[in-house]
Amino acid sequence: MSEVAKLKCGDQELELPIITGTENEKGIDIGKLRSTTGMVTLDQGYVNTGSTTSAVTFLNGEEGVLRYRGYPIEQLAENCDFIEVAYLLVYGELPNEKELVTFRESISSHTMLHEDLKSFYDGFPRDAHPMAILSSVVGALSTFYQDSLNPHDPDQVEVSIHRLIAKLPTIASYAYKKSLGQPFTYPDNSKSYCDNFLQMMFSTPCAEYTSDPVFISALNMLLIVHADHEQNCSTSTVRMVGSADSNLFASISSGICALWGPLHGGANEAVVQMLNQIKADGGDVDKYVKMAKDKEDGFRLMGFGHRVYKNFDPRATIIKKACDRLLEKLDIDDPLFEIAQKLEKVALEDEYFVDRKLYPNVDFYSGVIYRAMGIPVEMFTVLFAIGRLPGWIAHWKEMQNSPSSRICRPRQVYTGPLNREFVTLDKR
Ligand code: SDX
Numbered sequence: 001m002s003e004v005a006k007l008k009c010g011d012q013e014l015e016l017p018i019i020t021g022t023e024n025e026k027g028i029d030i031g032k033l034r035s036t037t038g039m040v041t042l043d044q045g046y047v048n049t050g051s052t053t054s055a056v057t058f059l060n061g062e063e064g065v066l067r068y069r070g071y072p073i074e075q076l077a078e079n080c081d082f083i084e085v086a087y088l089l090v091y092g093e094l095p096n097e098k099e100l101v102t103f104r105e106s107i108s109s110h111t112m113l114h115e116d117l118k119s120f121y122d123g124f125p126r127d128a129h130p131m132a133i134l135s136s137v138v139g140a141l142s143t144f145y146q147d148s149l150n151p152h153d154p155d156q157v158e159v160s161i162h163r164l165i166a167k168l169p170t171i172a173s174y175a176y177k178k179s180l181g182q183p184f185t186y187p188d189n190s191k192s193y194c195d196n197f198l199q200m201m202f203s204t205p206c207a208e209y210t211s212d213p214v215f216i217s218a219l220n221m222l223l224i225v226h227a228d229h230e231q232n233c234s235t236s237t238v239r240m241v242g243s244a245d246s247n248l249f250a251s252i253s254s255g256i257c258a259l260w261g262p263l264h265g266g267a268n269e270a271v272v273q274m275l276n277q278i279k280a281d282g283g284d285v286d287k288y289v290k291m292a293k294d295k296e297d298g299f300r301l302m303g304f305g306h307r308v309y310k311n312f313d314p315r316a317t318i319i320k321k322a323c324d325r326l327l328e329k330l331d332i333d334d335p336l337f338e339i340a341q342k343l344e345k346v347a348l349e350d351e352y353f354v355d356r357k358l359y360p361n362v363d364f365y366s367g368v369i370y371r372a373m374g375i376p377v378e379m380f381t382v383l384f385a386i387g388r389l390p391g392w393i394a395h396w397k398e399m400q401n402s403p404s405s406r407i408c409r410p411r412q413v414y415t416g417p418l419n420r421e422f423v424t425l426d427k428r
Contacts, residue, residue: 009037023058040411047307050231051239051408056089056394057230061308066315068228069093077318082223083107083193086165086390089228090397104193110166111187111196113137113174114144121178130175130382131260137171138164139253149247151400160248161393168389169193172382173200179376194219197386202374215373218326219383222366225315226384228391230308234258234265238392239399243408248396255392256385262302265388267363268380271303272371275336278343283335285343293352301347303340303364310357319365326372337368 003018005028014036019027027050034040043049059066066073069088076085080094087095087103095103120140124133142149145163148156174184177200185200195211198219203209229235238255242248259265278288291299306313327334344360347353363384370380399405 007033009039012037019053021053023060027053034411040413042413045307046236051236052231052399052402054230054395054398055092056398057228057391059230059308061306061310064309064311064314064317066229073225073314074318077221077224080224081192081194081220082227082387083165085224085227089390089394090161106162107166107193108187108189110163111170111189113167113170117141117144118174118184121174121184124175124178126179126181128175128178129260130172130179130379131256131266131385133175133178134168134171134382134385135253135256135260137175138168138249138256141167142247142249145249149249151242151245151247157248157397157400161397164248164252164393165389168386169197170200172379172386173197175382176201176376176379179378192216194223198373214326214329218322218369218373221318221322222369222383223387225318225362226366226387228388228394231395232264233261234388235392235395238396240408242396242399243405245407248393251396252389252392255388259385259388260381265363265381265384267302267361268367268370268384269377271340271363272336272367272377272380274302275339275343275367278339279335283339283342285339285346288343289346289350289353292347293350301343301353301358303360304347304353305356305358306361309359309361312359313361315362316360316364319362319369320360323365323368326369330372332372334368334371336371337365340365340368 003020003026004015005018007014007016014033016033017029019029021027030041041049055069057066057068058070068076068085069092071088071094076088080088083104084095084100087100117137117140120137121133124136141163145160148159150156170187177184182204185203187196188199189196191199191211194216198211198215199209202211231239234255237258238251241254242251246254262270274288278285281287288299288301291297292301292304323337326332327337344364347358352358366384367377367380370383371377375383
């Protein structure tokens with residue numbers, strides 16, 4: 001006998017089936033609610049609403065657990081490189097040696113952009129935000145690959161997936177070079193994914209360039225911990241847009257726009273801006289914690305709090321440890337890291353944050369590492385997007401391949417004016 005929830009609606013009593021997931025999470029299936037009661041549910045921000053079942057990522061916010069396809073994030077960050085994790089998310093299993101070599105080779109064969117796409121960058125202002133460039137150029141990829149846009153053709157989807165994973169670092173590095181007025185650096189397919197990205201970002205035609213292995217390893221870890229996070233705002237956007245049978249490029253371009261928001265992926269940029277503001281203000285963290293608690297002030301401690309994690313974000317723990325190691329190894333004394341640690345200590349002892357279970361999230365420390373690597377702050381969210389791409393793709397594919405998938409079209413409760421007669425202009 002399957003579990004049910006009983007709901008009394010007026011003189012009706014409904015039995016709504018309860019769905020139980022593999023981790024024993026339970027969801028009440030309200031699929032028949034409106035047809036039987038005429039009512040809809042309301043849930044601002046979908047705090048209590050599951051949009052789908054999914055086998056991609058499991059997270060437990062109370063316990064600070066995050067697993068991609070069942071593998072704990074700590075083990076993946078420790079043992080894999082980003083392309084291996086991308087394969088796991090997109091195809092559901094860790095690749096064997098042959099699968100990994102083939103996947104790497106395919107990705108490497110797609111790293112270049114069509115030469116005509118480079119002219120797009122001439123049109124952007126030099127100070128254009130790279131997230132605007134990223135979403136524009138990713139959307140424009142659909143104009144160069146018009147023969148592979150059908151979301152129901154597995155071969156067209158496969159080649160689009162490989163093109164996106166391969167080209168996003170190139171698109172991103174071109175945006176950075178544009179901001180510097182430096183020539184774009186072509187991909188070097190003899191290098192690993194992260195090494196290639198760093199050389200596209202930092203090498204110039206005038207000097208030899210070799211990526212620091214410490215940075216390559218730190219970048220791999222950062223991309224892995226950003227790779228997926230179940231139904232977050234940008235992933236839900238990718239699913240929403242994809243549910244209309246929009247092509248993968250269009251769906252990913254929309255996810256980039258959602259991630260840009262400072263309440264979401266844009267928080268890593270906002271954290272460093274906040275830490276710089278505190279530093280410029282004499283490092284008085286107590287003042288900023290006080291501001292964050294004052295509802296009138298509207299200031300929020302960026303990099304703190306999370307819709308799901310009501311305990312430490314396991315990614316923040318991994319990144320913070322890497323921060324410590326990296327700064328020590330490079331003998332970098334970054335005042336922002338000191339301020340971040342001080343801010344964390346003060347906030348975590350303050351009842352406002354304790355009561356609301358507000359802990360540092362993935363964005364709180366990531367910017368310190370990006371700075372140490374020489375990544376400019378406006379590129380931080382771009383790196384988040386490069387990391388999140390395999391997760392977006394995995395969810396888009398899962399949605400497309402689900403027999404129960406249908407176009408996402410939420411309902412509402414109307415609160416506007418009642419029916420009224422039109423008034424001609426001369427009478428208004
Ligand atoms: C990401 O969803 C994901 O998985 C996202 C992500 C991913 O990997 O995709 O994990 C990536 O987006 C991480 C979050 C990055 N954003 C920030 O760091 C921005 C600062 N944080 C917040 O704005 C906020 O915590 C959110 C947006 C992250 C979560 O917002 P919620 O769940 O809607 O929580 P809320 O705004 O309702 O806050 C609950 C309470 C409120 O106070 P009360 O009304 O109960 O008195 O906590 C307060 C908020 O005012 N609060 C904060 C705060 N975050 C929440 N107060 C001060 N500073 C903060 N940072």
